[in-house]
Amino acid sequence: MLVAPFPPSHPLAWLDSHAARRREVGLRRELRPRSAADPMLDLAGNDYLGLTGDPRVIAGGVDALQTWGAGSTGSRLVTGTTALHDELERELADFCGAESGLVFASGYAANLGVLTALSGPGTLIVSDAANHASLVDACRLSRARVEVVPHDDPAVVDAVLAARQEPRAIVVTESVNSVDGGLAPLRELHAVCRERGALLVVDEAHGLGVVGPGGRGLLAQVGLAGSDDVVVTVTLSKALGSQGGAVLGPAAVAAHLVDTARTFIFDTGLAPASVGTALAALRVLQAEPDRPSAVLRAAAELADAAGVPAPASAVVSVVLGDPARAVDAARACAERGIRVGCFRPPSVPEGTSRLRLTARATLTDADTALVRRVLAEVLVPVAAR
Structure with missing residues (x-):
């Protein structure tokens, strides 16, 4: 979304400087509408049991x-x-x-x-x-x-x-x-x-x-x-x-x-x-009381692919530190067909920006194989920067 700057005398002119500061430190946020036929593998949403489309x-x-x-x-x-x-x-x-x-x-x-x-x-x-x-x-x-x-x-x-x-x-x-x-x-x-x-x-x-x-x-x-x-x-x-x-x-x-x-x-x-x-x-x-167990199994698979300990929930957190690193990694995942969460301050403390992957009971073996391949390509270069 492109926003034209306000003239200096405008009562909302202060928004321009605040937006510029957030941009400098990698904290600008954007809305990214998805289509109903979005082909990306979603590891950012919270549809843990895979029931939204059931x-x-x-x-x-x-x-x-x-x-x-x-x-x-x-x-x-x-x-x-x-x-x-x-x-x-x-x-x-x-x-x-x-x-x-x-x-x-x-x-x-x-x-x-x-x-x-x-x-x-x-x-x-x-x-x-x-x-x-x-x-x-x-x-x-x-x-x-x-x-x-x-x-x-x-x-x-x-x-x-x-x-x-x-x-x-x-x-x-x-x-x-x-x-x-x-x-x-x-x-x-x-x-x-x-x-x-x-x-x-x-x-x-x-x-x-x-x-x-x-x-x-x-x-x-x-x-x-x-x-x-x-x-x-x-x-x-x-x-x-x-x-x-x-x-x-x-x-x-x-x-x-x-x-x-x-x-x-x-x-x-x-x-x-x-x-x-x-x-x-x-x-x-x-x-179907086994669905929660399927979520936890999927979370363990995602965590293993990311090289982090398996969580006791559906949330897999991959701390990268710098906001720009997290943004770059999330963008690289998206370019390879996977949508992941990107958490930066104020959602998390300074220095702990991260990728947040969410497991889903309906993830397939093909899905997890794609995650392993993508994270292997994305996380090592990001960590080495």
Whole structure:
């Protein structure tokens, strides 16, 4: 996208200098529309179970579209709640072992809604330094006191909670880190929270459908699913191949969010087609519980091809350091038929720009052979620069 510079007197003239500085350090970003017939092998998206194009999932969306129309027509509290929304909430909560569920228009909105509604003045939020931007923004909007702690460090969390003056406290973390694919020490964090009287909020965006028994998430894997002092957020746009998000937990939490969560009250409800595709995908996952294992096998193959340790999730992170190196490597992969993620600051800390490859349950032997050939050509020259 070519953008003409503004004249010096224009109120947006400052954008030109900011864009120039980002360009100099390799941090300019571009939109690259893809076609429906895109021939590239996609290792950048988050369709972990390969369900976005599954005929059963598409049929679920088409049926919802024909039954309920194109839009939900209003906020969830007006006309935006259909019987289909209620069905998805009940089945999703049951699958994840939660008492109740509440669907939002996006995972971002779910994170904003739950943290702002459960906190406020008189609350301490302890936030992992590697948390997703939606959780960071939720903390900023919460009006609570926020302490950012080192990544995956329960001892520091314990110390911060022990020193607090606030009557209420929340510890928030991702179950599976969205950048490096690492698993959070949820058992240890929960023990600290229980000892200190804090609520644990866990974002399972990259855990649902991939880790845990049958893809039920990391909380289920460590035996904490359904705990009454844990609240979970999930997205419907990754393993379930749709759009939207949800909050899962005690029924009292869902009732409180209906009354107070601004991203629930004032946002238009999730479109019926997205609800229908998410529900269909969830049912496919339940009928085919081996899909999560296939994701992890594919991730191990990708990691081996990249020369990095196998992850415990679908995310394979290849740290290259310099933003320009990461951009060059991603471009070289694209030229050879593979789309990979390219993460640069502010998505990752300075000096840790990387390629991010995401595994998919439907990757074939031919796909992984192509990945091995391309990464062998791309990563060695990049690393040698």
